[in-house]
Amino acid sequence: MPVPRPLLLLLMLLVFAASVRGEADDGTETDDIPVVGRPVDLPFSEASGWFEVHARAEPTTLQAETALTFTVTVRAVRPPRRPPQRLDLRQLRDFAEQFYIEDPGEEIRRPDDRTWEFAYRLKPRRTDVTAIPSLPFVYFNPYLLTANKGFQVLYTDPIPLHVLPHETVQVPVQAPESAFVLATGAQVLQRQKPWTPPRLGMCLALLLVPPLGCAAWYLLWRRLYPDAARLASLRRSRAARHALRALYAARRLDTETRAARIVAIVVGYLQQRLDLTIAEPTPREVALLFAQHGCSSALTEQAVRFFEACDRARFVPAEGGTGVSPVALQDSALQLILAVEVETCPTLHS
Amino acid sequence: MSYAPFLIALLLHAGPAGLTHREVLERAKEEFQEGIRLRQDREQARPHFRNAAGYFDQLRTRGVRNVALYRNLGNAYLLADDLPRALLSYHRGLRLAPNDRALRESLVEARDRVVYPTSGDLGRPGSNDRPPWLPYMPSSWLMFAAIPCYILGCVGLTRWRMVRRGRLLVAGSIALLLTAVLAGWLLVRAEEQSERQGHPLVVIARDGVLLRRGNGEAFPTRYDTPVNRGVEGRLRFARGGWVQIELSGGEIGWVPGDSVLIDRSPSESKNH
Numbered sequence: 280m281p282v283p284r285p286l287l288l289l290l291m292l293l294v295f296a297a298s299v300r301g302e303a304d305d306g307t308e309t310d311d312i313p314v315v316g317r318p319v320d321l322p323f324s325e326a327s328g329w330f331e332v333h334a335r336a337e338p339t340t341l342q343a344e345t346a347l348t349f350t351v352t353v354r355a356v357r358p359p360r361r362p363p364q365r366l367d368l369r370q371l372r373d374f375a376e377q378f379y380i381e382d383p384g385e386e387i388r389r390p391d392d393r394t395w396e397f398a399y400r401l402k403p404r405r406t407d408v409t410a411i412p413s414l415p416f417v418y419f420n421p422y423l424l425t426a427n428k429g430f431q432v433l434y435t436d437p438i439p440l441h442v443l444p445h446e447t448v449q450v451p452v453q454a455p456e457s458a459f460v461l462a463t464g465a466q467v468l469q470r471q472k473p474w475t476p477p478r479l480g481m482c483l484a485l486l487l488v489p490p491l492g493c494a495a496w497y498l499l500w501r502r503l504y505p506d507a508a509r510l511a512s513l514r515r516s517r518a519a520r521h522a523l524r525a526l527y528a529a530r531r532l533d534t535e536t537r538a539a540r541i542v543a544i545v546v547g548y549l550q551q552r553l554d555l556t557i558a559e560p561t562p563r564e565v566a567l568l569f570a571q572h573g574c575s576s577a578l579t580e581q582a583v584r585f586f587e588a589c590d591r592a593r594f595v596p597a598e599g600g601t602g603v604s605p606v607a608l609q610d611s612a613l614q615l616i617l618a619v620e621v622e623t624c625p626t627l628h629s
Numbered sequence: 630m631s632y633a634p635f636l637i638a639l640l641l642h643a644g645p646a647g648l649t650h651r652e653v654l655e656r657a658k659e660e661f662q663e664g665i666r667l668r669q670d671r672e673q674a675r676p677h678f679r680n681a682a683g684y685f686d687q688l689r690t691r692g693v694r695n696v697a698l699y700r701n702l703g704n705a706y707l708l709a710d711d712l713p714r715a716l717l718s719y720h721r722g723l724r725l726a727p728n729d730r731a732l733r734e735s736l737v738e739a740r741d742r743v744v745y746p747t748s749g750d751l752g753r754p755g756s757n758d759r760p761p762w763l764p765y766m767p768s769s770w771l772m773f774a775a776i777p778c779y780i781l782g783c784v785g786l787t788r789w790r791m792v793r794r795g796r797l798l799v800a801g802s803i804a805l806l807l808t809a810v811l812a813g814w815l816l817v818r819a820e821e822q823s824e825r826q827g828h829p830l831v832v833i834a835r836d837g838v839l840l841r842r843g844n845g846e847a848f849p850t851r852y853d854t855p856v857n858r859g860v861e862g863r864l865r866f867a868r869g870g871w872v873q874i875e876l877s878g879g880e881i882g883w884v885p886g887d888s889v890l891i892d893r894s895p896s897e898s899k900n901h
Contacts, residue, residue, distance in 0.1 A: 449670040452678075455738055457731055458704040459668070461661050462697035468650050468688070469695040473724050474768040476819040489780045493787035500791055507791070520793070 312361065312419045316430050322370045326418035328359030334435035336411055343445045346381065346400045349411060351435065355393040360421055365397050366414070373412040378403055403442045411438040518551040519620050526612055537605040538592040541612050545585070548616055552623065562586040578618050585611045650688060657684030661705060678709035696726040700735070707739055712859040713832040713890050715739050720830055720892060727765040743859035744836070751852060752860035754877040768818045775811035778804050828863040830892035831874045833884070840882025844871035851882040864891055
């Protein structure tokens with residue numbers, strides 16, 4: 280019996296539709312996910328199928344900056360065409376702002392063929408984080424006939440969290456004990472200034488005042504003590520300086536020795552000053568020497584008297600009453616030397 | 630380390646400008662004592678030491694300057710973990726009292742905390758060969774010793790001119806020789822001081838500062854190794870917000886002006 284032609288066409292159409300349906304049920308069919316219509320502000324899971332999503336967290340009471348495990352479970356309600364991929368939570372602003380997100384690098388858990396579990400390690404940044412926000416899961420549902428509604432977004436429920444303040448370990452302040460000592464008292468409020476070099480005017484004053492003062496002192500001294508000044512000038516004569524020093528040193532000698540020493544000193548002086556050649560001159564020889572050098576009669580007389588006194592001091596016994604005391608002799612020697620210096624050095628007259 | 634919150638709090642809370650010096654000092658002492666009380670927990674103690682340092686610094690900007698204040702200031706900064714300012718305070722105190730043993734020890738302690746590069750001596754202060762027992766002669770002492778020596782020398786020579794005694798000549802000459810030595814020493818000090826004023830002390834204020842060949846980020850680095858906070862040097866030039874510094878070992882380079890603390894003269898540093 281011949282089959283009517285329209286019925287045959289209908290049967291062929293049904294067989295074709297059934298074959299297409301069968302391919303889709305066993306998952307082997309690979310439909311392309313359209314690009315148009317994807318949400319642009321949410322990360323896409325690359326999943327194609329019909330899914331449901333749940334999330335859980337462990338623990339939900341924790342300290343700030345300590346980690347919790349956030350697990351997202353995706354279950355296919357109908358056979359999936361493409362499996363879901365791991366979402367990057369750092370692309371979600373709510374998560375990134377409230378949590379440090381660590382990628383534990385774990386494999387995706389597959390409790391069964393239709394379930395995927397993605398684990399994340401989250402650390403609440405602050406104590407005011409109160410919940411893990413909803414996670415948007417974007418997938419493509421090819422089972423919906425309206426193509427423009429193929430991209431679906433499922434939101435997990437927010438998970439309340441109780442974030443405690445971070446427990447800190449007490450670390451003492453490390454410093455030497457002297458650093459903990461506080462200086463107190465009025466000294467802390469003093470105003471000290473570091474040393475600064477004196478200015479030019481002060482430097483000049485410091486430099487000039489002492490020598491100028493000393494010069495004034497010297498001039499004043501010369502005016503007040505002319506004899507002392509003359510004596511000081513005499514000391515410039517090398518012979519006189521030596522003779523005066525020797526006379527000063529002769530004070531320590533005994534009487535007899537001192538007289539002889541004084542005579543020797545004066546003779547030595549005259550040898551240097553007036554070229555006396557005799558070691559033990561008599562008063563007469565001394566008078567002759569002075570006359571040869573054109574000395575005044577007064578000076579000659581003074582020299583003669585000195586040598587006569589020396590002879591008496593050295594050779595006449597002191598008990599006789601005619602002896603000369605060593606002190607007087609020394610004074611006479613001093614006066615004689617001064618007189619000779621004055622007469623033989625014209626500048627000393629002034 | 631930012632001091633802005635602290636300074637704002639200080640201004641709002643105390644209004645130090647309205648307080649007398651003594652009141653500011655009292656507040657500094659209270660904060661310091663509180664810091665000591667909490668010293669077992671540095672996170673709690675440091676803000677108090679920082680506040681104490683702020684009050685002490687307030688006194689400094691008002692013109693109060695002495696060794697005790699700089700010692701307190703340096704210690705407060707050290708305990709607040711502000712190493713650069715601690716170093717600067719110790720240096721300022723030592724300028725007033727070079728013989729202050731506590732300040733010297735504190736400076737050594739602070740320098741020990743500076744993290745120098747493990748390789749090389751970049752920024753590391755040279756070793757101090759001066760024996761610790763040898764006192765540092767203050768310049769004012771040198772001055773006060775030189776003046777009497779000079780006067781004695783002049784008087785000795787004048788008196789020798791009067792009486793022609795050899796001892797006076799020797800004594801006067803020795804006194805003048807000593808004067809010359811002291812004056813030379815003083816000249817060296819004055820030169821050093823002038824050098825310090827011309828090239829003030831600079832302390833690196835933050836970690837990881839690179840020395841560059843010019844005054845800008847575009848210039849290449851002079852050394853690959855960065856220097857850390859607390860490294861000391863001398864200021865050479867300042868230009869366009871950058872400063873050229875010379876480190877203790879003679880290394881020269883440019884760094885941003887906000888990465889260093891500069892020990893300017895008191896009049897310049899009032900607002901620093």
